[in-house]
Amino acid sequence: MTDFAPALRHLTASDKGLARVIKAVGNCELESRHRGSVFQYLARSIVYQQLSGKAAATIHGRLADLFPRRRIEADKLLDLPSSSLRAAGLSRSKSLALEDLAKRDVAGMLPGRIQLKSMTDEEIIARLTEVRGVGEWTVQMLLIFYLGRPDVLPIRDLGVLKGYQKMRRLRDLPSSVRLERAGARWRPFRSVATWYLWRCLEVDLPRR
Known part of the structure; x- marks a missing residue:
């Protein structure tokens, strides 16, 4: 993906919590890291x-x-x-x-x-x-x-789970099942949502 505008519009409209994260983190810098085979x-x-x-x-x-x-x-x-x-x-x-x-x-x-x-x-x-x-x-x-697929959600990734926990202000780490269900609203841009959940751990989130 190179144009993140459609993804950001969709994610912001579909999830208020993720909208707060996107606002706090700023521009999406998700990009391919490898050019080899x-x-x-x-x-x-x-x-x-x-x-x-x-x-x-x-x-x-x-x-x-x-x-x-x-x-x-x-x-x-x-x-x-x-x-x-x-x-x-x-x-x-x-x-x-x-x-x-x-x-x-x-x-x-x-x-x-x-x-x-x-x-x-x-x-x-x-x-x-x-x-x-x-x-x-x-x-x-x-x-x-590597492939730049737009709709991937690694539900067992600890960083993603912690990011979701912080975004939702949960006391306990969510289960992979809960994250998968929550991520249904982020389709077809779950890769971008994943990137923002990772970055969520690096910023302070506004209360509202």
Whole structure:
């Protein structure tokens, strides 16, 4: 998405709480963060799992250093000894996940960006979660930040849940089911709503 005006009009009109968040946060700056291949996006996602941004960036940088022009490629990854992956700081589980991802890419089993564009969100989630170490949340982030899909709501994302809790002034963290039901009114712009719920945690909200 590049023109957020229709999304902001819809979200502001459909949810007063979200309208307050939008006013407090300001312009939507949701944009794609990755220009490489699907393989490279998922490889980076696997490396970054359960790590702080700084630690993950360091390990990802070490991994990239093992490749010509620092471009991580599936066939070359499969040629690397496991000791090289360990030396880069990758755990055994992440090394195995990267190996499975690379094998699928080399075998032509991993859809590329063009193929993904012809698939529904649900089809993409089902297809990519077949890869070892790739879960629903990882694919939802791909849908938002790699493909720019407009209507994705990661209902198990802690930041989104906390943002909704703050927006609604709830005592307890809401359930994923409650968030999913509440998000029905945000369709077909739930990705933009998601971005604002993340940003909600960084601002002070007006009482009214």
